[in-house]
Amino acid sequence: MSEVVEQxxxxxxxxxxxxxxxxxxxxxxxxxxxxxxxxxxxxxxTLTALAHDTLRFxxxxxxxxxVSEKMLSQTLQALxxxxxxxxxxxxxxxxxxxxxxxxxxxxxxxRLLALITLVEDRMPDVLAARGRYDEARGTG
Amino acid sequence: MSEVVEQxxxxxxxxxxxxxxxxxxxxxxxxxxxxxxxxxxxxxxTLTALAHDTLRFxxxxxxxxxVSEKMLSQTLQALxxxxxxxxxxxxxxxxxxxxxxxxxxxxxxxRLLALITLVEDRMPDVLAARGRYDEARGTG
DNA sequence: CGGCATCCGTGACGATACTG
DNA sequence: CAGTATCGTCACGGATGCCG
Numbered sequence: 001m002s003e004v005v006e007q008x009x010x011x012x013x014x015x016x017x018x019x020x021x022x023x024x025x026x027x028x029x030x031x032x033x034x035x036x037x038x039x040x041x042x043x044x045x046t047l048t049a050l051a052h053d054t055l056r057f058x059x060x061x062x063x064x065x066x067v068s069e070k071m072l073s074q075t076l077q078a079l080x081x082x083x084x085x086x087x088x089x090x091x092x093x094x095x096x097x098x099x100x101x102x103x104x105x106x107x108x109x110x111r112l113l114a115l116i117t118l119v120e121d122r123m124p125d126v127l128a129a130r131g132r133y134d135e136a137r138g139t140g
Numbered sequence: 141m142s143e144v145v146e147q148x149x150x151x152x153x154x155x156x157x158x159x160x161x162x163x164x165x166x167x168x169x170x171x172x173x174x175x176x177x178x179x180x181x182x183x184x185x186t187l188t189a190l191a192h193d194t195l196r197f198x199x200x201x202x203x204x205x206x207v208s209e210k211m212l213s214q215t216l217q218a219l220x221x222x223x224x225x226x227x228x229x230x231x232x233x234x235x236x237x238x239x240x241x242x243x244x245x246x247x248x249x250x251r252l253l254a255l256i257t258l259v260e261d262r263m264p265d266v267l268a269a270r271g272r273y274d275e276a277r278g279t280g
Numbered sequence: 281c282g283g284c285a286t287c288c289g290t291g292a293c294g295a296t297a298c299t300g
Numbered sequence: 301c302a303g304t305a306t307c308g309t310c311a312c313g314g315a316t317g318c319c320g
Contacts, residue, residue, distance in 0.1 A: 022260040022263040023260065024184075024185065024188070024256055024259075024260065025185065025188075025189075025203065025204065025205055026205050027205045027206040030263060030266075030267065031256075031259055031260050031263050034259055034263065034266050035184065035255075035256060035259050036181060038255070038259065039179035039180075039184060039255075040179075041176060044164075044175065044179060045164065045165065048164070048165075049165075056301080056302085057301075057302050057303075058301065058302075063165065064165065065165055065166050065167045066167040068293070068294050068295075069294090069295095069302090069303075069304095070293075070294070070295090070303095070304090070305095071292090071293065071294080073302085073303065073304080074292095074293095080273065081269065081270055081273040081274070082266045082269060082270060083265060083266055083268070083269025083270070083272075083273075084266075089302090093300090093301090094301045094302080095300080095301050095302050095303085096301075096302090097301080097302060097303085104262055104265055104266075107258060107262075108255070108258060108259065108262075111251065111254050111255040111258055112255060114251050114254065115175075115178070115179075115248070115251040115252060115255060116164055116175065118247060118248060118251055119164075119171055119174055119175050119178065119248065120162040120163065120164065120171050122244055122247075123162040123170060123171050123174065125223060125244055126170075126174050126222045126223055126224075126244075127170065128223070129221065129222060129223025130221055130222060130223070132223075133220065133221040133223075134221070196281085196282085197281075197282055197283075198281070198282080208313065208314055208315080209282090209283080209314095209315095210284090210313070210314070210315090211312085211313060211314085213282085213283065213284080214312095214313090229282090233281090233320085234281040234282080234320095235281055235282050235283080235320075236281080236282090237281085237282060237283085
């Protein structure tokens with residue numbers, strides 16, 4: 001396995017800092033890594049896709065437009081490892097595996113959803129801002 | 141300029157879809173790009189750093205541990221272009237440039253903060269889950 | 281101080297093929 | 301169906317140097 005999302009190699013994990021040691025601003029804080037799993041390109045979409053339903057691998061793949069098999073697999077593993085996603089595998093043939101959110105995953109996804117909703121709602125503003133910015137540069 | 145965050149090259153922007161056309165799930169939706177600016181590794185941290193204060197470039201750089209000059213510059217440009225960050229440049233010598241959140245940027249950052257707070261709070265759970273996951277693989 | 285341009289390595293990512 | 305293994309690319313991102 002030459003390519004892994006992140007094994008337990010967090011160097012600064014055991015530095016035993018103060019109680020608020022999980023501040024994302026420091027380079028080696030594990031919360032930074034988790035935050036990146038959650039907010040990573042595929043992390044966001046995967047969690048959001050699981051917000052309402054329990055889904056199987058390929059259903060998820062269809063839902064998250066553009067994700068490759070590999071990246072979905074990787075993303076799911078990272079999220080499962082962080083305890084945000086639960087993997088239910090039934091050893092039947094053909095294999096039947098379902099993914100769903102854990103309680104913590106649900107909480108996280110709720111906040112994510114709040115963010116996404118805002119961004120989607122305000123896209124007209126964003127697009128307008130982009131237009132202004134580009135014009136101020138392109139035209140002079 | 142061979143390396144650019146993203147110019148106006150969004151291919152699916154003008155497809156004139158339905159009102160809810162800003163669904164992040166479709167590959168070519170501009171909201172997906174904006175979401176990635178916001179939730180990108182440096183986007184999150186930059187916005188969060190600006191949550192409370194107006195900051196100058198190098199102050200920001202010190203605050204966001206590990207960011208390179210180049211990435212901070214790129215990130216700020218993307219966020220400014222999307223209308224989330226406002227750049228105040230005073231043409232004095234030495235140059236004095238300040239960055240602050242726009243109203244939309246503030247709204248966005250508030251939601252981001254809610255997410256970050258949750259993740260930081262729950263890091264013990266995450267770490268425990270990781271421990272269980274790793275053990276179930278390494279040992280069993 | 282606040283940038284921008286250039287060079288360049290690394291690894292994230294996608295496509296494909298294979299397994300159970 | 302649900303993945304894992306392998307390989308190639310390319311653009312993300314760091315280091316450096318220059319300019320206003």
